[in-house]
Amino acid sequence: MMVENKNERPVILVTNDDGITAPGIASLVEAVKDLGDVIVVAPDKPQSGMGHAITIGVPLRLNKVDDIIDGVTSYQTSGTPVDCVKLAVDKILHRKPDICLSGINHGANHSINVIYSGTMSAAMEASIEGIPSVGFSLLDFRFEADFTASKFFVRKIVESLLKAPKNVKHLLLNVNIPAVPLELMNGIKVCKQAYAKYDEDFDERQDPHGKKYYWLTGEFVNFDTSEDTDVWALEHNYVSVVPVQFDLTNYELKKQLEQNWDIL
């Protein structure tokens, strides 16, 4: 659904939240490099957990940094993942790319993580702009994670989207990939976002000057045992694909309030 001009190769914008030097973004580029003209615009440092943050209090830097990712035009910015997408469209491409790919994130972005994730927020920003977009995450947060199977599925999904007709207005997918070898994978499963959250447990410490500080830690708790969730799919060695939207209206509650709220 992306090819604007059938005579041209599609323009593929690649970003992430782990920063431009993370192995995950290099793997993403490798997987799709020959499917179009790839351009990388990514943060110059890790920006995990940035959610949909934008930079408004300080100005942004944008620098061309070829040779970080082999054979691909690349830029790094001082901004958040969402800033990267805005800068790419407005200051570098001067047009909308045909597709925006974010990741491959080092670590899971299933269930409630979609809310905190810089990877998914970059993809969502592109989707708000009407650019079909996909965030990819591997369930292995290590620097030395093995992206072999991920690359296979990234390519399969992107190839399919580039061929599809332009009939979805705001195509936005949250793809998570289990950290198992390709031969153990059961395929791709379209899912809903599991209802899960983190039980916070701040790690309280004392600095050398005797003042307290806190590290955010937490335990993941899944409350959603239904079989059509992303958490279930990943536990059963499926690649989970959750279609995501940026209309956050709770229409059910809207109806309830319209009917019953005494202060209206």
Place this chain on the structure above:
Amino acid sequence: MMVENKNERPVILVTNDDGITAPGIASLVEAVKDLGDVIVVAPDKPQSGMGHAITIGVPLRLNKVDDIIDGVTSYQTSGTPVDCVKLAVDKILHRKPDICLSGINHGANHSINVIYSGTMSAAMEASIEGIPSVGFSLLDFRFEADFTASKFFVRKIVESLLKAPKNVKHLLLNVNIPAVPLELMNGIKVCKQAYAKYDEDFDERQDPHGKKYYWLTGEFVNFDTSEDTDVWALEHNYVSVVPVQFDLTNYELKKQLEQNWDIL
């Protein structure tokens, strides 16, 4: 729907994204102070546009700062609005508050702004925790904004929610208030989030060392002309209330993909 124990006053957690010294948070506290035991946990500096960012790469500071807001126990943190809610529940209250109120934001958080807003992300974080929560915003970003009418509507809404039965699992409201005097207001309207976005236009400048930098600017564009949106309501002097959810699954697209996607 919030009173956990009928013999106790409700615990009201107040936060914001403009920082603990912003007039908007003092107005919010003033409006609800006698409705329960109010505790303020807010950022020590402006955090507008932080979206659902959390702080994971650096530790957090948390300091008691009584006397900033008259007569109310207050804490400031070095973190984002979402961090404030997590710290309040885990390190200060050691329980869930009965309601969480965020704001009053200096500036609009209607339509697509809900995605970028630190004010709304703090409220959403509380909602994920199962805490009923409301984000309030006034359509006037000036420091010297007049919160008189806002206080009237904040009180009306919070009073009503504290009286209501506990029948909504994740109550989360995005309330925007037009910047007009009380006598010109037409009341409260429950709405959906308008489909709107920003057309970015980065302001390119040169620093004293000859290097470029960019300020994010942009023009708000509303594509949604239907009369049940928050943008319409605000333009017609209604206080807009959009019920918000954190399940971002696009169920319509999920069904389409399940039926038609050839790679499944």
